[in-house]
Amino acid sequence: MRLLFLILVLANAAFYAYGVIAQQQGAADSQSALLQINPEKMQIIGASGGAAPEKTKPAAPSPVATVPAPAACLEWGYFAGPDVARADAAIVRLELPQALVQRVIADVGGYWVYIPPQKNRADADRKISELKALGVADFFAVQEQGQWRHAISLGIFKSEDAAKNFLAALREKGVRSAIVERRENFLRQIAYFVREPSPAMVAKLAELQREFSGSEVKAVSCPPAGA
Numbered sequence: 332m333r334l335l336f337l338i339l340v341l342a343n344a345a346f347y348a349y350g351v352i353a354q355q356q357g358a359a360d361s362q363s364a365l366l367q368i369n370p371e372k373m374q375i376i377g378a379s380g381g382a383a384p385e386k387t388k389p390a391a392p393s394p395v396a397t398v399p400a401p402a403a404c405l406e407w408g409y410f411a412g413p414d415v416a417r418a419d420a421a422i423v424r425l426e427l428p429q430a431l432v433q434r435v436i437a438d439v440g441g442y443w444v445y446i447p448p449q450k451n452r453a454d455a456d457r458k459i460s461e462l463k464a465l466g467v468a469d470f471f472a473v474q475e476q477g478q479w480r481h482a483i484s485l486g487i488f489k490s491e492d493a494a495k496n497f498l499a500a501l502r503e504k505g506v507r508s509a510i511v512e513r514r515e516n517f518l519r520q521i522a523y524f525v526r527e528p529s530p531a532m533v534a535k536l537a538e539l540q541r542e543f544s545g546s547e548v549k550a551v552s553c554p555p556a557g558a
Contacts (some may be wrong), residue, residue: 361437404553441518442494447485455481
């Protein structure tokens with residue numbers, strides 16, 4: 332029942348734009364009909380009040396300008412880290428028309444839970460051994476040159492609350508040296524936009540969303556091409 336309700340909500344939201352477009356087009360057509368002129372019923376009235384001896388060709392009616400409504404898209408996102416590869420594979424599995432699917436990358440700020448850089452590789456390896464002994468299995472040792480070399484990444488989060496909750500869980504395990512820090516343009520996120528989705532596409536994405544906790548499917552205006 333919950334999935335059926337989600338599908339119905341998404342379908343209504345995704346196709347609301349179509350109703351708006353049809354309504355605007357119908358209003359424009361009605362306005363155009365009102366502005367049409369019947370040439371055979373026109374006469375030029377002279378100064379004496381009688382009909383003029385010669386007929387004058389009526390001017391063509393001015394076209395009514397219409398502004399196209401933005402296309403409707405179904406957005407599914409956002410994904411970061413290992414979830415990006417999983418989401419890419421899931422989209423391919425749906426076999427949606429490629430022309431209708433747009434993959435958008437955004438670099439946003441995030442909250443990094445990490446152990447500050449160690450003096451050298453040996454110190455970093457000792458810290459990693461301590462983490463394993465405490466039961467911490469998910470981490471990443473930074474090897475690239477720069478100020479973060481030999482730091483140990485423990486997690487990246489969109490919200491500060493999520494990062495602090497994760498840090499509290501690490502504290503309970505005995506990790507004392509980890510900290511939380513805000514980083515700008517640090518978290519690369521991926522979202523997918525399906526243009527003018529059919530009811531079948533809406534149902535497929537609603538089902539797929541259940542496999543990715545924290546992801547969201549919603550109706551939005553389509554992003555510019557190449558975004």
